[in-house]
Structure formats: structure tokens, C-alpha cells
Amino acid sequence: MTSMAVVELSRLQFALTALYHFLFVPLTLGLSFILVIMESVYVITDRPIWRDITRFWAKVFGINFVLGVATGLTMEFEFGMNWSYYSHYVGDVFGAPLAIEGLMAFFLEATFVGVMFFGWDRLSKRGHLLTTIMVALGSNLSAVWILIANGWMQHPVGSVFNPATMRMEVTDFIAVIFNPVAQAKFVHTVSAGYVCASVFVLGISAFYLLKGRHVEFARRSFTVAAAFGLASSLSVVVLGDESGYTLTENQQMKLAAIEGMWHTEPSPAGLAIFGIPSNSGRSTDYEIKIPYVMGLIATRGISGEVAGIFPLVARARGRIVNGVTAYDAVEKLKVDPKNLVAREAFERTKGDLGYALLLKRFVTDPRTADSATIDKAAWSTVPNVAAMFWMFRVMAGLGFGFIAFFATAFILSSRRVFDQRWFLRTAVIVMPLPWLAIELGWIIAEIGRQPWAVDGVLPTFLGASSLNVPQIWATIIGFTLLYGILAFIEVRLMLATIRKGPERYVPWQPRETAQPHPLHAIPAE
Incomplete structure (x- = not known):
């Protein structure tokens, strides 16, 4: 088995590249639809300022899109480099959405991006708008398939382990596509991207207004961002509530960790707004709760229970014991595929096979594990409760803060009041906060799944490659240097573009027929 040092470093490397990649994805998702809105206004009004x-x-x-693509490709290579057994074990299921994302969504987006940039003089206004819509559609379709793949890792459906091939295989691809966790993650994630882009556009517009530059441009951009951002921030909170409801059915341990809930409470459970959780002490001290709220969010009623960590660990222990039977059956089927007794035992217990694999962290053969080892494996299913508890509350607090922020911006823009300097300064200052909330959300999703690479199917420590x-460290340092250089280049390009500001558009003409543009005419003396 791969050493835990290699596993943890591989996790660190993937986390760094994923978090870095996710700096660009939300802005791409949100800006694509903001462009659609702005260009639609241009097509409808035919006013050059909107062009x-x-x-x-x-x-x-475009600047953001290029670096997002470059960092995303690296992540896909890492599945083969750092997580080769994971790729072998679940590649038949996990690889399909990634392949579709490349063939259907990425190529669509990449093709129309070029047309969007170079087609202003070669397409009609409506034709160019259609191109921009296709770019936005491609961007969001990419997110669909990526989150279908990630949703399957969180809640593996439509697949089964085949003892003949020793791999997970697809049994119902429709179930994989319409996985409830994937659906909830998609709508929540793209809405967060829309908020991120709205804050970005609003912040740059506020900067111009503070400086008294490009005022008419800034006011219009401010208005679009305020309206789009308000709708998006409201949807983030509503869809985040839907994600919480999905956790109740499919990821109960993650929900219990987020709430620091060690014991099942009488229904409906209260929502903790403060507490000090401890994995070592297996308790949450100094709790302050709002009665009933957690139960209403998680179960949509007043009679449903939200399971605590202790009963969930007890359930995991039972599944580990059951999984050892499945593991034993698989070992016998490897020797004799026609062993009917082993086949019956496997079919009866195959849903718990992954839980037996948790024991491989402590013993070579899960069948030799004693009661203490099984207890240790059961408790390993509890993620870092303190980290989950506090990161979620920071993320949720920022989410509600964005609603107030955009509501204020929307009121000001509706009244055409663009000179409130206190708000303009605030809009510039809060620009990094959507990225903080988004990165925290991604960390919560991934830490909350631990110790699983695929929940209930494959423990993370078994998925890593046989590296040293x-x-x-060499690849981590190499990626850090390369991405650091790329980030420096992008920031310089972004700042240069923002400093320069919008340009008055001059239609392109063939060189041999080009005439001096009236704006460039030199007055006669």
C-alpha cells in the first residue's frame, strides 16, 4: 500500500491545483452570462456604448478564460499521475462525464470564443449575440459535466463493483447524470460563479466612478451587475438550502460534521450559530442554537431527525463488519469465479465492500481485523468537524452579506444614485470575498467526503499512485512556479486592461478600401 506521506502530499498537490483552477472558473461562468445580457441590450437598443x-x-x-483552461488541463493529468489506482478502479464511471465535458462542452466553448472575439465585423449583430450565447452555454455545460463527475464521487449511483474485473462499472448512466447531489452542486456552484462575476464587475465599475473615469460606461455596468448579482445571491442561498436538504438523504456524516452534532437531537433539531467542536473530545462546547431551524432545513418538516455523529459511526461499524464478508467473497471469487456460495455472499453484502477497504489502513487483510481495529476504522469516517463547522459558517455569512450588498447596489442604481462614495469604496474592498466564499465551499465539499475518494466505495488512501x-515535491514546486508566473502575467494583463478602460469601437475595413474614420480626422488649419 502507498505510504500515507505520499497520499497526503498527493492530496495537497491536487488541492492546490484545484483551488488555483477554481479562482478562474467562477469568473468565467458569471462573466459569460453578463456578456450575454450586455450584448442583448446592444442588439435591442443599437446604442454603440453597449457594444x-x-x-x-x-x-x-478572454484573459481569465485562457488561464482557466490551462489550469483545468493539469488537473485531469493528475488523475493519471497521482491517482492511478483511483483512475483504474472507477475510471469507467468517472471518466465518462469528463470525456463528454471535453467533447460536448469544452470544444463548443473554445470554438465559439474565437468567433466571439474575431467576429464583430464578420457577423450580424444577432449572429454575434448568438455566438456569445453559445460561449455562455459551453461554459456552463462544462460545469454540468464536471459536477456530475464530482457528484458521483460524493454520492455514487448507477454503478456497481464487478469482481471479475475488480473495477466499478456503470449500470445506469441516466442515474449518474441525474444524481441529486450533482444537480444540487451544479445549481449552487454556478450561482456562486454569477455572484463572483457580479461583484467583480460592480467593483471595477465603482473604481471608475470613484476616479471619475468612463462614467457612463461604469454606470451601465454597475446597473447590470447590481441586478444580476441580486438575483444570483438570492439563488445561492435558496439553492444552498436545497444542498443541505440533499445532504440529509445522501451525506449524513458531512451534515453532522457541519453542524458539530455528535448526538441525534429530538426533532426538529436546532441550528448551531456558535460552538467549539473537537474531534479528540468528540463534543461541541459552548453551543448557541436557534431552535428548530436545522430540522426544518434538513428534513423540510418538524418530525424528521438529523442523525448525529455517534449513531453514524455505529452504523459505519456495522457496514465495516458486513463489508468484510463481501471482501472475503471477492477473494474467493478471484480464485474460483464459479463459487456459488461466495457469489451469493457477495451479492448480499456488495454495497458495504468499500467499508471493509477502510481496514486496509490498519491491517493488510481486512479479514484479520479485531474489534478495536474495526472501531478505529469506523471513527475514521468522521471528517475534521471543527474545520467543517467554522468554514461553513464563514461561507454562509458571506452569502447572506452579498444579498445585503447587492440589494443596496440595486436600490442605488434604480434611483440612479452613483455618487455614494462610501458604497463605491465598499464595492472595491469586497471584491476578493466571493472567491473566499467559493474556495471555502469547495474545501467543505471535499473535506466533508473524507476519508473517501468515492463515498462508501474507495478510501482516499487506496487511490494514490506508487510514487515517492x-x-x-518536485511536481508541487514545479506547478507552483509555473502557475505563479502565469498568475503574475494574468494580473498584469487584467490591471493593464482595467487601467486603459473601454475603447471606442472603430469598425474594421479592408486595407485597400479603408477610409480615415471621422473620429481620427485632422482638422484643417
């Missing part, structure tokens, strides 16, 4: 606005934000979108520590 200038669209072209400016499209330039910002120096090899992983």
Missing part, C-alpha cells in the same frame, strides 16, 4: 461595454468585459473574460515523496 463598447460588451467588448471591454469580453476582453477581461521527492517526486511529488
Whole structure:
């Protein structure tokens, strides 16, 4: 088995690249639809200023898009480099959405991005708007398939372990696509991206208004971002509530960790707004709770229970014991595929096979594990409760804060009041906060799944490649240097574009027929 040092370093490397990649994805998702809104206004009104606005934000979108693509490709390579057994074990299921994302969504997006940038003079207004819509559609379709893959890791459906191939295989691809966890993650994630882009556009617009530059451009961008951001921030909270409801059915340990709930409470459970959880002490001290709220969110009623960590650990222990039977049956079927007794035992207990694999962290053969080892494996299913508890509350607090922020912006823009300097300064200051909330959300999703690479199917420590520590450190350092250089270049390009501001659009003409544009005419002396 791969050493835990290699496993933890591989996790660190993937976490760093994923978090870095996710700096660009939300802005791409949100800006794509903001561009659609702005260009639609241009097509409807035929006012040149909206064309200038669209072209400016499209330039910002393009700078961000390039680096998002570069970092995303690296992540896919890491599945083969650092997580080869994971790729072998679940590749038949996990690989399908990734392949579809590349063939259907990424190529669609990449193709139309080029047309969007170079087609202003070669397409009609409506034709170019259709191109921008296709870019937005491609961006969001990419997110659909990526989150279907990730949703399957959180809640594996439509698949089964085949003892003949020793791999997970698809049995119902429709179930994989319409996985309830994947659906909840998609709508919540893209809404967060829309909030991120709205804050970004609003912040840059506020910067221009503070400086008294490009005022008409900034006011219009401010208005679009305020309206789109308010709708998006409301949807983030509503869809986040739906994600909480999905956790109740499919990821109960994650929900219990987020709430620091060690024991099942009488229904309906209260929502903890403060507490000090401890994995070592297996308790949450100094709790302050709002009665009934957690039960209403998680069960949509007043009679449903939210399971606590202790009963969930007891349930995991039972599944480990049951999984040892499945593991034993698989070992016998490897020797004699026609063993009917082993086949019957496997079919009866195959749903718990992954739980037996948790024992491999402590013993070579799960069948030799004693009661104390089984207890240790059962408690390993509890993620870092303190981290989950506090990161979720920071993320949720920011989410509600964005609603107030955009509501204020919407009121000001509706009244055409763009000179409130206190709000303009606030809009610039809060620009990093959506990224903080989004990164925290991604960390919560991934830490909350631990110790699983695929929940209930494959423990994380079994999925890593047979590498050594120096090899992983070399790639971590290499990626950090490369991405650091790329980030420096992107920030310089972004700042240069923002400093320059929007340009007055001059239609392109063939060189041999080009005439001096009236704006460039030199007055006669």
C-alpha cells in the first residue's frame, strides 16, 4: 500500500491545483452570462456604448478564460499521475462525464470564443449575440459535466463493483447524470460563479466612478451587475438550502460534521450559530442554537431527525463488519469465479465492500481485523468537524452579506444614485470575498467526503499512485512556479486592461478600401 506521506502530499498537490483552477472558473461562468445580457441590450437598443461595454468585459473574460483552461488541463493529468489506482478502479464511471465535458462542452466553448472575439465585423449583430450565447452555454455545460463527475464521487449511483474485473462499472448512466447531489452542486456552484462575476464587475465599475473615469460606461455596468448579482445571491442561498436538504438523504456524516452534532437531537433539531467542536473530545462546547431551524432545513418538516455523529459511526461499524464478508467473497471469487456460495455472499453484502477497504489502513487483510481495529476504522469516517463547522459558517455569512450588498447596489442604481462614495469604496474592498466564499465551499465539499475518494466505495488512501515523496515535491514546486508566473502575467494583463478602460469601437475595413474614420480626422488649419 502507498505510504500515507505520499497520499497526503498527493492530496495537497491536487488541492492546490484545484483551488488555483477554481479562482478562474467562477469568473468565467458569471462573466459569460453578463456578456450575454450586455450584448442583448446592444442588439435591442443599437446604442454603440453597449457594444463598447460588451467588448471591454469580453476582453477581461478572454484573459481569465485562457488561464482557466490551462489550469483545468493539469488537473485531469493528475488523475493519471497521482491517482492511478483511483483512475483504474472507477475510471469507467468517472471518466465518462469528463470525456463528454471535453467533447460536448469544452470544444463548443473554445470554438465559439474565437468567433466571439474575431467576429464583430464578420457577423450580424444577432449572429454575434448568438455566438456569445453559445460561449455562455459551453461554459456552463462544462460545469454540468464536471459536477456530475464530482457528484458521483460524493454520492455514487448507477454503478456497481464487478469482481471479475475488480473495477466499478456503470449500470445506469441516466442515474449518474441525474444524481441529486450533482444537480444540487451544479445549481449552487454556478450561482456562486454569477455572484463572483457580479461583484467583480460592480467593483471595477465603482473604481471608475470613484476616479471619475468612463462614467457612463461604469454606470451601465454597475446597473447590470447590481441586478444580476441580486438575483444570483438570492439563488445561492435558496439553492444552498436545497444542498443541505440533499445532504440529509445522501451525506449524513458531512451534515453532522457541519453542524458539530455528535448526538441525534429530538426533532426538529436546532441550528448551531456558535460552538467549539473537537474531534479528540468528540463534543461541541459552548453551543448557541436557534431552535428548530436545522430540522426544518434538513428534513423540510418538524418530525424528521438529523442523525448525529455517534449513531453514524455505529452504523459505519456495522457496514465495516458486513463489508468484510463481501471482501472475503471477492477473494474467493478471484480464485474460483464459479463459487456459488461466495457469489451469493457477495451479492448480499456488495454495497458495504468499500467499508471493509477502510481496514486496509490498519491491517493488510481486512479479514484479520479485531474489534478495536474495526472501531478505529469506523471513527475514521468522521471528517475534521471543527474545520467543517467554522468554514461553513464563514461561507454562509458571506452569502447572506452579498444579498445585503447587492440589494443596496440595486436600490442605488434604480434611483440612479452613483455618487455614494462610501458604497463605491465598499464595492472595491469586497471584491476578493466571493472567491473566499467559493474556495471555502469547495474545501467543505471535499473535506466533508473524507476519508473517501468515492463515498462508501474507495478510501482516499487506496487511490494514490506508487510514487515517492521527492517526486511529488518536485511536481508541487514545479506547478507552483509555473502557475505563479502565469498568475503574475494574468494580473498584469487584467490591471493593464482595467487601467486603459473601454475603447471606442472603430469598425474594421479592408486595407485597400479603408477610409480615415471621422473620429481620427485632422482638422484643417
